[in-house]
Amino acid sequence: MDGTKRSRIKxxxxxxxxxxxxxxxxxxxxxxxxxxxxxxxxxxxxxxVRLTSGIVGRVKEVFETDEK
Structure with missing residues (x-):
């Protein structure tokens, strides 16, 4: 998935x-x-977003999760 929608990112x-x-x-x-x-x-x-490593960047791809 692309990273342009906030609802996809948690x-x-x-x-x-x-x-x-x-x-x-x-x-x-x-x-x-x-x-x-x-x-x-x-x-x-x-x-x-800020990653757990401290890196800040714009989301280009969100990996699918198994959670429903």
Missing amino acids: PGVKVNVVQKQDQRSNRLTEGTVKDILTNSQTHPHGIK
Whole structure:
């Protein structure tokens, strides 16, 4: 799933983010969401999050979970 909708992203979810310095190369960093930093429900470039590692970036991909 893409990361443009806030409702898809919750703390503890595994995601791929692009950091500010990697936007031109579109290099992705994988991690687990700690905090959601974007207040709006959608963002065309991805919801901004802080990962448990401390990295801040915009979500490009949300990994599917088995939880229903």
